[in-house]
Amino acid sequence: MHAGTFCAGADLKERKDHQPADIIRFGDTVRAIIGGLAALPVPVLAALDGAALGGGAELALAADVRTISHRASMGFPETGLGIIPGVGGTQRTLRLIGPTRTKLLLYTGRRLNGAEAVSWGLADVLSDNPEEAALEILEQSLSKAPLALTAAKAAVDDGFEVPLPKGLIFERAHYAQLFHTKDRLEALKAFAEKRKPNFEGC
Incomplete structure (x- = not known):
């Protein structure tokens, strides 16, 4: 894991040439992958040390536990692009932080820093080294x-x-x-x- 970006979502330059059917197909594939990750019968951890935006945030929310650094961020910029999160973002966020805060994130496109993400309930453990924090949780669970x-x-x-x-x-x-x-x-x-x-x- 390298500081900078966890996953910044879809490549918008690539998207502009896609037909609606292509985008729907792509979304179905990503939704199945993220759903499969969430459905794994073992603990799933995500360590965020950079931006997790759009589809990247949706990927992170499929984990059971998220560790995050102060320099990381989470958010959904989709409404500024004329769409909404389409591979689980609205529903997983709703179940974590409730309807009002979910709508606030979606309506404004606000990016939460690491401390805010933990305070809001989108992430779970704030750490200067989120990978190390995730490995510590993993080590505890392996016992x-x-x-x-x-x-x-x-x-x-x-x-x-x-x-x-x-x-x-x-x-x-x-x-x-x-x-x-x-x-x-x-x-x-x-x-x-x-x-x-x-x-x-x-």
């Missing part, structure tokens, strides 16, 4: 049971947009599926033996 991490992500994602009673049903199901895993038994054994568990992901 956990892999199946438990997958279940934790699924429980949160499955329950996010449903009423609490249904979300609790999802949580119970993901919780129950871990009872008979070798890793759970290893964790209990390691606790009794006062050592770190050796998880195998099974």
